[in-house]
Each structure stands twice: as C-alpha cells, then as structure tokens.
Amino acid sequence: MATRDRRPQRRNQVLSREQIIDAAIGLLDSGGEGALTVRALSERLATGSGAIYYHVGNRDQLLDTATETVITSALETESSQAVATPEEEIRRVALALFDAIAEHHQWLATRLTLQIVRNPAGPVTVEIFERIGRQVGALGVPRASWFDATSTLVHYILGAVSQNARMDGDTSGIQPDMDREEFFDATSTAWQELDPENYPFMHAIVGQTKQHDDRDQFLTGIAIVLAGLTHLR
Amino acid sequence: MATRDRRPQRRNQVLSREQIIDAAIGLLDSGGEGALTVRALSERLATGSGAIYYHVGNRDQLLDTATETVITSALETESSQAVATPEEEIRRVALALFDAIAEHHQWLATRLTLQIVRNPAGPVTVEIFERIGRQVGALGVPRASWFDATSTLVHYILGAVSQNARMDGDTSGIQPDMDREEFFDATSTAWQELDPENYPFMHAIVGQTKQHDDRDQFLTGIAIVLAGLTHLR
DNA sequence: CACCAAGTTGGTACGACGCTCCAAAGCGTG
DNA sequence: CACGCTTTGGAGCGTCGTACCAACTTGGTG
Known part of the structure; x- marks a missing residue:
C-alpha cells in the first residue's frame, strides 16, 4: 500500500519552537491571519506538517503563542x-x-x-x-x-x-500606504x-x-x- | 456522470434573503462563528449551496449582514x-x-x-x-x-x-465543558x-x-x- | 394555449485547509 | 556496531468555501 521512496536530505540545523513562532509571526504580518497556514509554514521552514505539529500542538495554540x-x-x-x-x-x-x-x-x-x-x-x-x-x-x-x-x-x-x-491586506496589488x-x-x-x-x-x-x-x-x-x-x- | 436523473421536488415556499440571514444568526448563536458553514445552512434550509450563494454572495458578506x-x-x-x-x-x-x-x-x-x-x-x-x-x-x-x-x-x-x-462553544478552550x-x-x-x-x-x-x-x-x-x-x- | 428568456434552485466538483498517522532518519549511549 | 528515544517529512482523511451547471419555475408575449 505504501510506496517507500525516500531521500529527504535532512536539514543541518534542528527545527526549534522559536523558529516556528518567528516564521508564523512573519506570515501573519505579511498577509494577515489567513496567511498563516500549516502548509505555508512548512514551505517557509522547508519541513513537513508533522514536524510543526510536534513542536506546537495546534494552529490555535500557535496563534496564541x-x-x-x-x-x-x-x-x-x-x-x-x-x-x-x-x-x-x-x-x-x-x-x-x-x-x-x-x-x-x-x-x-x-x-x-x-x-x-x-x-x-x-x-x-x-x-x-x-x-x-x-x-x-x-x-x-x-x-x-x-x-x-x-x-x-x-x-x-x-x-x-x-x-x-x-x-490585513490580502490584496497583493498596490502599495499598502x-x-x-x-x-x-x-x-x-x-x-x-x-x-x-x-x-x-x-x-x-x-x-x-x-x-x-x-x-x-x-x-x-x-x-x-x-x-x-x-x-x- | 453522463446522464443526470433529477426530480428534486421543489420547495413550496421560495427561499428569501431574510430566511438565510435568520438561519445564519441561529447557527452563529448556537455554535459560534465556526458553526456557520454553508453546508449546515443548506441542511437547515433544506436547499443547496447554489441557492444560498445566489442570495448572499459570500460567507463574509453573510457574516457582515x-x-x-x-x-x-x-x-x-x-x-x-x-x-x-x-x-x-x-x-x-x-x-x-x-x-x-x-x-x-x-x-x-x-x-x-x-x-x-x-x-x-x-x-x-x-x-x-x-x-x-x-x-x-x-x-x-x-x-x-x-x-x-x-x-x-x-x-x-x-x-x-x-x-x-x-x-463561543468553540474547541480551543483549555477545558472543553x-x-x-x-x-x-x-x-x-x-x-x-x-x-x-x-x-x-x-x-x-x-x-x-x-x-x-x-x-x-x-x-x-x-x-x-x-x-x-x-x-x- | 405554446413558447421562450430570465430568474432561481439543488447538487457536484475542485482546490485548500487543519490535522492524524507513520515509516524513516538522526542521535545518544552501551 | 546495535538499540531505544526523539524528531522529521509527507501521504491521506475529512471538511471547508465556492465556482459552475443542468434542471426547474416564473412571467411575459404571440
């Protein structure tokens, strides 16, 4: 059922809780609450959703933190x-x-x-x-x-x-000011x-x-x- | 998928914008903002999502209204x-x-x-x-x-x-009930x-x-x- | 009456989301 | 080296908003 094909090239530095929170704040500041998705966070940190959920339990808890x-x-x-x-x-x-x-x-x-x-x-x-x-x-x-x-x-x-x-600007067209x-x-x-x-x-x-x-x-x-x-x- | 067989038994009373808003307020009051889903609204009003989107353009607009x-x-x-x-x-x-x-x-x-x-x-x-x-x-x-x-x-x-x-009766509290x-x-x-x-x-x-x-x-x-x-x- | 355009409805399909789950990979200790 | 514990990456599930559409109703015109 599961195809095993892995060569994931692990990151040299470990993923930390602070990194996740900082990246989350960055996403929130750039695009509002809707921009904070686990997928966007995963991509920005070059990891998977499992790693994120391992450090912060929840999207809600992440927002609170x-x-x-x-x-x-x-x-x-x-x-x-x-x-x-x-x-x-x-x-x-x-x-x-x-x-x-x-x-x-x-x-x-x-x-x-x-x-x-x-x-x-x-x-x-x-x-x-x-x-x-x-x-x-x-x-x-x-x-x-x-x-x-x-x-x-x-x-x-x-x-x-x-x-x-x-x-929060989800409009990515013109200058915010x-x-x-x-x-x-x-x-x-x-x-x-x-x-x-x-x-x-x-x-x-x-x-x-x-x-x-x-x-x-x-x-x-x-x-x-x-x-x-x-x-x- | 090729042939559609339909006899949907149309409602005797027409769906109105006020009915949708009232039902939406009811859902919101009973379960918070997360309880207002188009699917729940469709079920409560015994209709489809298309009819709802025809009267109110958006979930956001519905919330505002x-x-x-x-x-x-x-x-x-x-x-x-x-x-x-x-x-x-x-x-x-x-x-x-x-x-x-x-x-x-x-x-x-x-x-x-x-x-x-x-x-x-x-x-x-x-x-x-x-x-x-x-x-x-x-x-x-x-x-x-x-x-x-x-x-x-x-x-x-x-x-x-x-x-x-x-x-709201939302999940995120530390204690559920x-x-x-x-x-x-x-x-x-x-x-x-x-x-x-x-x-x-x-x-x-x-x-x-x-x-x-x-x-x-x-x-x-x-x-x-x-x-x-x-x-x- | 028939006929047709506009208005309205119910439902399907699609992409994105939060989240669970798990095999694999790192890492410390013997 | 081997063995447990921690950490990672990603596939998969259920749900969401909503675009889209065929079918149905309605109201006007001949």
Whole structure:
C-alpha cells in the first residue's frame, strides 16, 4: 500500500519552537491571519506538517503563542525606562500596546482580545492588568474601586487599539500606504454624502477626521479616562 | 456522470434573503462563528449551496449582514423611549450594544469591531457614531473635541463589550465543558496562586472579582469616561 | 394555449485547509 | 556496531468555501 521512496536530505540545523513562532509571526504580518497556514509554514521552514505539529500542538495554540510572544516582548522593552508618574507609566504601557498592534496589523488586535476573553489567567492578561493596576493604585483611586478602574482602562485601551489596527491586506496589488490614504479619503467622502438631516453629527466631524492623528487621539482618550478616574475619589 | 436523473421536488415556499440571514444568526448563536458553514445552512434550509450563494454572495458578506441586522435591530428597539438627559441616552445606546452582544455570544463582538475597522462608512459604524456623537454635543463638549470625545466613548464601549462577551462553544478552550461559574472560579484561583511578590495587584483585586457584576462594571466605566469628558471643557 | 428568456434552485466538483498517522532518519549511549 | 528515544517529512482523511451547471419555475408575449 505504501510506496517507500525516500531521500529527504535532512536539514543541518534542528527545527526549534522559536523558529516556528518567528516564521508564523512573519506570515501573519505579511498577509494577515489567513496567511498563516500549516502548509505555508512548512514551505517557509522547508519541513513537513508533522514536524510543526510536534513542536506546537495546534494552529490555535500557535496563534496564541505568537500573540503572547509579541505582546510580552512589547511590554518588556517598555519597562526598562526610569520611574515616572503613574499617569506617565500608564501611557507607556498603553503606547507599547498601541505601537505593537500598529506594527503587526489586525491579527494581533483580534487575537489579543480573544486571549484576554478566553484565558484571563494567562500571562498576557495578567501582565497587562498588573502593570496598569499598580499605577491605578498609585493614582489615589480607593482600593474598593481598583478592579473597576483598571478594567475601564484596559477596556478602553484594547478597544481603541483594536479599532485603530490596520487591516490585513490580502490584496497583493498596490502599495499598502497608498491604500491607507485612499481608504481614508473614501471614508471622508462617504460621510459627506450622508443625508445631512439624519446625520448632522457625521457632517460636523468629517472635517476633524481628515487631519487627525490616531496616536494623538489615543492619548487624548487615555487622558479623558484618567481624568474620570481622579473624579472617582 | 453522463446522464443526470433529477426530480428534486421543489420547495413550496421560495427561499428569501431574510430566511438565510435568520438561519445564519441561529447557527452563529448556537455554535459560534465556526458553526456557520454553508453546508449546515443548506441542511437547515433544506436547499443547496447554489441557492444560498445566489442570495448572499459570500460567507463574509453573510457574516457582515448578520451583524448589521442584529446591531441595527438592537439600536432600533432602544430608540423608541422618551427623551432624557444626554448621559442617559448614551447609557441606553451602550447598554443596547452590551445586551445584544451578551445575547449573541462572541461572534458578534468580533464581527462588530471588524466591521467598524473595515467599513467605517457602513450603516453600523455610522449609526453608532451618530447616535453617540449627538449626545456628546449635548453634553457641552466643545465642537473641536467632538470627534475625539465620541471616539473615546465608542472605543471604550466596544472594548468593554468585546471583553465581556461570552465565549463561543468553540474547541480551543483549555477545558472543553465549563459553564460560566466554573470558568470564573478557575480564574479566581489561578490569580490567587500567582506569586504575591511579582503580582501584588492581582492579589489585591481577586476578592472584588468574585462578587462583581459585568453590567454594573460596564456602567461604572461609562460614568468614568463621561466624568472625564466634562473635565474636557 | 405554446413558447421562450430570465430568474432561481439543488447538487457536484475542485482546490485548500487543519490535522492524524507513520515509516524513516538522526542521535545518544552501551 | 546495535538499540531505544526523539524528531522529521509527507501521504491521506475529512471538511471547508465556492465556482459552475443542468434542471426547474416564473412571467411575459404571440
């Protein structure tokens, strides 16, 4: 039944778990979540699917591990700075997440929220909560409100970061930055073409959207939530 | 293969687009995003895949249409009340989204953020922004900050709502069958078993998580953001 | 009525996917 | 050298989205 015909020419270097994860992140960044297939991974690493499944059990686990790797790395590089005010520290963590997701497209945003929902005891959730929560305590928020305050901050941060994430491009035709601008203009004109009687607010803000910076707006949102927290006392 | 013998006994009632969408929502609610397959849909509707693709072009479009249907329905039923303060109106919209996603599991949360990111000119995005934005204006926020203020609110609402969404009955969880309560207890004990020196905050809040209500916490978060907005003046 | 073009349906077929399984190949130890 | 344990490459299975098509229904025209 099985034809034996093998001359596989084994690789000189052993396949490691880190190599698989790095290659997976590369695939995810280049083509979104749909680009991470075991077959593409096998080809890029010049191996078979069996070897991959031997090191990482699952496609889902691989996605989780990739997310964990990127997020913990982003949080580590940020924590090496000198101490500052609680507000500054919260801004640091938030911007680290913002930049990480801006760099790695939308698969990271989707997967991060998914991991927080499904695995609240995992290192990603715990690290983010702990990092933010300590500063909430230092802000002077009463102990009874620590959980609510921290949850609100985390909810805002992840919500903003998810909605600012760039889309995954499966289009391999034009420049990605060019698409970004065109997409933005198309949104503006579409908002302008709305019925002004039913959508007066959209008409009022369409001018502000054209010259806004996502990062600045994100920081403004953080400032708003922080201002609300001090009012909680 | 050469000769076809057919007498397929056509259905007495015609297949409509609404039937397909309703059946799709049913499948999504019962088994998560993975349960919506064209084959399962065909079987439930007692038809073939061709008929489905004739009415809805794509699985992706079907998902988008399903989210749009659920969200606009949730926003409509909420708007029939009498007028109230801007804060109250914002709470209404937020709770309508919260309840809709709580009712329809996590597929709706994921798909809603996806739609806002990919299709900012679509009716879902526009409706949510317009509904919230008007109240932001009525709150007394200066016109130059309308866009930032509304974005902050929407980011928080969708972030909180996504992270509070119940998990789908999907495989990938560590434990396959775990009801809400067990999952919650497991999280609490996992947090308690963390190293107290490295994670003092998690230990401090683990007591609060045991007796907290998601809906109340969501409203607290809304109040915090609103308080921060009044501080913006 | 017959006839026909457009609209609609049920089902088959194809390529790609995740994943299981297993023989073969490397590797350490005697 | 031989022998177990680890690791690899790839074939095969079941399922998916969906393109495609022949058959059927419908509505209009003579």
